[in-house]
Amino acid sequence: MNSRMKEAPSAMLAQVFRAAWLLVGVIALAFAPGCQNYDQLVEKDQICEQKWADYEAQLQRRYDLVPNLVSTVKASAKHEADTLAKVTEARASATGIKLTGDDFTDPEKMAAFQKAQDQLKGSLSRLLVANENYPDLKGNQAFRDLQTQLEGTENRILRSREEYNNAVRVFNTELKKIRGQVINKATGKPFKERVYFAAATEAQAAPKVSF
Amino acid sequence: MARGPSFPRPRSVRIALVALLGLVTALLVGLLPRVAFAFTAPTLEGPVTDTAHVLSATEKANLEQKIKEFRARTGHEVAVLTVPTLGGESVEDFAYHTARAWSLGSEKNDDGVLLLLATGERKIRIETGKGVGGDLTDVDASRIIRDQIAPRLKSGQIGAGLIAGVDGIIAKLSGLPLAPPPKAKRSSTDSVKLIASLVFLGFLFLVVIIQVIKRARGGGGDYGGGGGYYGGGYYGGGSDYSGGGGSDYGGGSSDSGGGSDFGGGGGDFGGGGSSGDY
Numbered sequence: 001m002n003s004r005m006k007e008a009p010s011a012m013l014a015q016v017f018r019a020a021w022l023l024v025g026v027i028a029l030a031f032a033p034g035c036q037n038y039d040q041l042v043e044k045d046q047i048c049e050q051k052w053a054d055y056e057a058q059l060q061r062r063y064d065l066v067p068n069l070v071s072t073v074k075a076s077a078k079h080e081a082d083t084l085a086k087v088t089e090a091r092a093s094a095t096g097i098k099l100t101g102d103d104f105t106d107p108e109k110m111a112a113f114q115k116a117q118d119q120l121k122g123s124l125s126r127l128l129v130a131n132e133n134y135p136d137l138k139g140n141q142a143f144r145d146l147q148t149q150l151e152g153t154e155n156r157i158l159r160s161r162e163e164y165n166n167a168v169r170v171f172n173t174e175l176k177k178i179r180g181q182v183i184n185k186a187t188g189k190p191f192k193e194r195v196y197f198a199a200a201t202e203a204q205a206a207p208k209v210s211f
Numbered sequence: 212m213a214r215g216p217s218f219p220r221p222r223s224v225r226i227a228l229v230a231l232l233g234l235v236t237a238l239l240v241g242l243l244p245r246v247a248f249a250f251t252a253p254t255l256e257g258p259v260t261d262t263a264h265v266l267s268a269t270e271k272a273n274l275e276q277k278i279k280e281f282r283a284r285t286g287h288e289v290a291v292l293t294v295p296t297l298g299g300e301s302v303e304d305f306a307y308h309t310a311r312a313w314s315l316g317s318e319k320n321d322d323g324v325l326l327l328l329a330t331g332e333r334k335i336r337i338e339t340g341k342g343v344g345g346d347l348t349d350v351d352a353s354r355i356i357r358d359q360i361a362p363r364l365k366s367g368q369i370g371a372g373l374i375a376g377v378d379g380i381i382a383k384l385s386g387l388p389l390a391p392p393p394k395a396k397r398s399s400t401d402s403v404k405l406i407a408s409l410v411f412l413g414f415l416f417l418v419v420i421i422q423v424i425k426r427a428r429g430g431g432g433d434y435g436g437g438g439g440y441y442g443g444g445y446y447g448g449g450s451d452y453s454g455g456g457g458s459d460y461g462g463g464s465s466d467s468g469g470g471s472d473f474g475g476g477g478g479d480f481g482g483g484g485s486s487g488d489y
Contacts, residue, residue: 054481145350148485152349155303159482178230 037174037183041191044171048194051167052104055160059094059117061153066091066124069146073127076136076143083127090120105192114197124150161197168194250304252312253294255474258282263293263330270370274377281381287343288316288476289324289380291373296331302486305329306338310480316340318477324384324484326376328369332488335360337380339483347383349485355379356487358392364489 070084094116103109128147137143172193174180184191253262258278259271266274278289290313297305306327315323322342328335337352359379363372379389 145353148350148353149348152483152485155307155484156482159307159480163481 037179038187041171041174041180041183044167044174045191048104048164048167048171051160051164052099055157055164058153058157058160062120062124062150062157063091063095065146065150065153066120069124069127069150072140072143072146073131073137076140077131077134080127080130083123083130087120087123087127090116090123094120102192104194107195110195110197121154165196168196250300250308252309253292255290255313257473258289259291261291261293263295263328265293265328265330265369266373267370270374274374277374277377277381281384285384286317286320287322287324287384288474288478289326289377289384290315290474291326291328291377293328293330293369293373295329297329297334302327302329302332302334302336303482306336306484306486307480307482310338310340310478313474314477314479315474316342316476316478318479321478321480323476323478323480324380326373326380328364328373330369333364334486334488335364335376336486337376337484338480340478341481341483342478343384344481344483346386347380349483351379351383351389352485353487354389355383356485359389361487361489362393 066087070087073080074084097113097116099109099113103113128150131137131143175184175191175193180191253260258275259266261271274291278291282288290310292309294305300308306325309327310323310325313323313325315325320342321340323340324343324347325338326335327338335356337347337356339347339349339352355376359375360372363369363375375390375393382389
């Protein structure tokens with residue numbers, strides 16, 4: 001070795017350089033897909049965020065409809081003061097819970113959020129059922145329109161929940177893949193699994209038949 | 212798959228097991244929500260997909276012409292689907308998943324509309340893409356169903372009902388008001404007609420009395436003074452809808468069928484629209 005160094009120091013240096021470059025190349029090759037994977041996680045996380053925002057926009061539509069609905073019903077259905085109070089109460093507690101940041105990965109917080117929303121939904125549907133007893137209301141065009149809007153909003157909420165769950169599925173799957181796990185560990189675990197919405201009770205009750 | 216935690220095994224095996232577990236979980240998580248939506252949308256045949264076979268050739272051609280003309284003018288894609296049964300799905304699920312599968316409307320504007328009729332369940336739904344929900348609101352959709360479509364379907368005029376529905380959708384998306392509902396229109400004109408004929412009868416009675424008195428007095432008579440009333444516009448009201456196979460619908464049969472360029476634009480919908488039954 002000593003003799004070789006004496007023989008051709010420049011050739012030795014070139015060899016070291018070549019080895020170094022090779023190492024850099026190998027490292028780059030190893031990391032390139034990793035970076036790509038990291039970017040994918042970021043992107044899929046962002047899609048979840050966006051779907052959540054869509055969902056919140058639909059919830060806002062529901063919040064906005066409640067006062068109108070309450071005042072319309074109040075005029076015609078005087079015996080429903082109790083039902084109306086429950087709706088207003090449920091709306092207040094639902095608007096009180098806002099999820100941010102790490103909350104989406106916390107099953108308890110998601111469950112509490114979902115429970116508040118389900119309560120609002122439940123109290124609203126009880127109100128609509130109770131209103132069947134008031135012919136005055138059923139014939140009221142403004143009430144019918146509000147009811148239609150509420151139905152439409154409930155359906156949109158359902159769809160945006162599905163969309164959110166789909167986005168979460170894509171993100172969680174990416175994160176659970178080996179490469180996703182490795183990248184997440186290597187970068188200090190910035191990503192956590194997001195929590196799904198549990199299926200709504202009525203969705204479970206409805207039989208799904210494929211054909 | 213018996214895995215004792217105390218059983219000593221080389222590191223590589225453990226890693227492989229963890230990896231396998233991760234893969235299986237990922238697969239399961241990936242599969243589960245898909246199983247819940249085992250729904251196959253009907254095959255898109257063009258602007259009008261009449262799998263329930265409730266439309267005559269003329270009605271179908273008329274609908275297709277309207278839809279194509281409207282799409283050429285505005286870019287909005289309206290599709291009509293009739294099915295004999297929803298197969299246990301809710302009308303909302305059926306319409307939403309079909310509209311998404313057909314990818315109606317453009318990806319950029321999400322401006323597709325699906326008018327679905329399920330003859331078995333007697334249900335109607337108008338599903339709107341997110342981009343048309345402003346002009347064709349849920350309330351509009353509900354009114355179209357309640358006032359335009361349902362009354363005609365109730366009287367058995369399925370083709371006329373769907374045509375009126377598409378007319379309503381197109382009117383709303385063009386910023387125009389809806390046509391008055393056929394039933395309400397008829398009943399309101401009925402009362403007008405009743406009053407008019409009462410007034411007329413009273414008038415006639417008066418004329419006759421006067422004539423009788425005149426004649427009794429010996430004056431010359433001119434009978435039948437106001438006879439022209441019955442020919443008036445009252446009875447013509449609403450005929451532009453109830454026509455069914457009326458002659459004004461027979462026109463454009465130039466390009467029916469051939470829906471290969473229809474749908475698939477990328478609209479993804481968001482649950483907008485309204486449902487009703489008849």
